[in-house]
Amino acid sequence: MAAQSAIFRLEGVTRRFGDVTALDGVTLDAGVNEYISLLGPSGSGKTTLLRVIAGFEAPDAGRVHFQGRDITALPAHERGIGFVFQNFALFPHLTVMKNVAFGLMHGKGAQVPQAEIDQRCRDMIEMVGLAGMEDRGVDQISGGQRQRVALARTLVMQPKLVLLDEPLGALDANLRARMRNELRAIRERLGVTFLHVTGSETEALAMGDRVVVLDRGRIIQIGTSEQVYDMPETPEVAHFMNRFNLFEGSLKGGVFEGPFGRVAAPRARPAKSDIYGVRYDRMRVLPADAAPQGPAIRAHFVANEYLGSSVMNFFETPDGRVIEMEHHLSLGAPDTYVPRQDYLLTWNPEQAIVFGREAH
Template sequence: MDTSVFRLDGVTKRYGDLVALDNASLEAGANEYISFLGPSGSGKTTLLRVIAGFEAPEAGRVFFNGRDITNLPAHERGIGFVFQNFALFPHLTVIQNVGFGLTHGKSGLSAAEIERRSLEMIELVGLSGMEGRGVDQISGGQRQRVALARTLTMHPKLVLLDEPLGALDANLRSRMRTELRAIRERLGVTFVHVTGSENEALAMGDRVVVLDRGRIIQTGTPGEVYDSPASPDVAHFLNRFNLFDGNLSGGRFNGVFGSVPVPRSVRSDRDVYAVRYDRMRALPVSADAAGPAIKARFVASEYLGSSMMNFFEAEDGHVIEMEHHLSLGTPQTFEARQDYLLTWNPEQAIVFGREASR
């Protein structure tokens, strides 16, 4: 018996010669928050639109609640969709926008029941008292909540969100992350959230699905994806790793830092050595590093609130980033344009290569 909320089996979507989705397969259970992460053009929004029914795949099948809906029109699927630009009606009030789908659809509900359900959703998203306002009289974050409430009034089992926080400022994005997760947990429905932000994907998803060039290249919990990226591309998308090209041969990686033993490696189509930003350490250039090391010149620091990012430039022009979490104590200070020795524990590196040991 199929217990998934939705399932994709080998979905392929093309636009002329462009393959937007390439044999994508994915399954989601009930009560999950799934984040789609990938660069622009990776196929995230196309995948969302295929699930919603706005696009038809050339190959593969789409299932929802155990039913094949591949050829079912979008309005008959019972799937909610929150658009990136919210797609609200500017001439309608908040409550009229929220109840629009019920009023103009085939809900069969009375006007009183539509109003009751709309007010219930308005309260759920924290907009009680604003139901009579025009949507041009409320903030961007409030409009985002109206768009979400409008979708939730339809009682969908699955809600698709296309970059829903992209139009909000940084403080509001952070607050809405928490609120979206809380709303989903109260309703007990599955949310699928498309984002180009690695921070957003890791913070919000119970599972993170990473796409690149139309293919799903990794699926896992935020911890699994963060700690064990499946490829150099995933490590690059996460924006948490310094990546060094080189050559993996005979259990050793040869790079700009010399030759380093590699006890384990991940199979890849190219040889890349990855060190997480917060695994790097800086020593005086005269120090004797216990492990691999690179001489690099300090360029600048950036304060991020919970951490400090330090930027160095190696002799070959490679920019190396080092992160210090402020919970660990006072950060080091560095002199501008001075050389330092950047080092790390090779046991904490992730090595990708054609010669893989696991």
């Protein structure tokens, strides 16, 4: 994203809490009308990053820019940045309408005429699909509807940047899937930039124009969903994607030696350890007495799990390692396997991803 088109930019932001470095020299920007997913494990610094952008936390080093201004020292209420909290932070004693109108009726919003407040709130409530519920208490509506109220309350202030801190985490699986689509549709209609924090790789890949992967306070990869999914730059990113079987071994002279034997690995990526990765959906199952053309590992079948669009098959190696294989149902009916029976799991080495110290 070109710097001149960025609506916000962080430059070398560091935030410490005692001996813990929550953010370590983070530089990041987002363009106008862009949806960025911020992915990482618990404790990676995701929420701290949002709070620094919003102004709830002051960085120990680095600068925060928004709409061409340095806002590092600007109080949160003067930044014009929207924030949707994980727990929604609604006022339980107020109606849907009054919750949405709260920001317009207090502080800087108090200058807005009442007729305009009413119209803007009704328009926003309709946009998030809650028309007709204006007079209900927020304790009388569902979790998904409360999430929409929280979003409407933020968007009615007409921010150019909205920060979402795991906004779908409190919803059940069906609501999460539906709200993912609705969030993207609302953002596109309004032309607002969203920065969406999540611990779910599925959510991050589905939502973001770009995915930012954070680990221990540092950004370790930025790319499109396809780039991050297909070409993780580190073993940590591959692990976060939860789509790769990762094997430890040794990389020497362009050859990786692991539990499956030796296999050529001429295009290894630099890493602090030697790791061989094969995506779940790129593994094939052969009979135990087959003669595979490429690398293979022996394992017995344990169980499978139906996921709707695919079936996950679980195998266990003699040393107790679990290997996962995904079959997409769009490719046809899945094969069936006999529990506790041995099979050979194989793959095309051209589709593997290799990380190694030798590649530095």
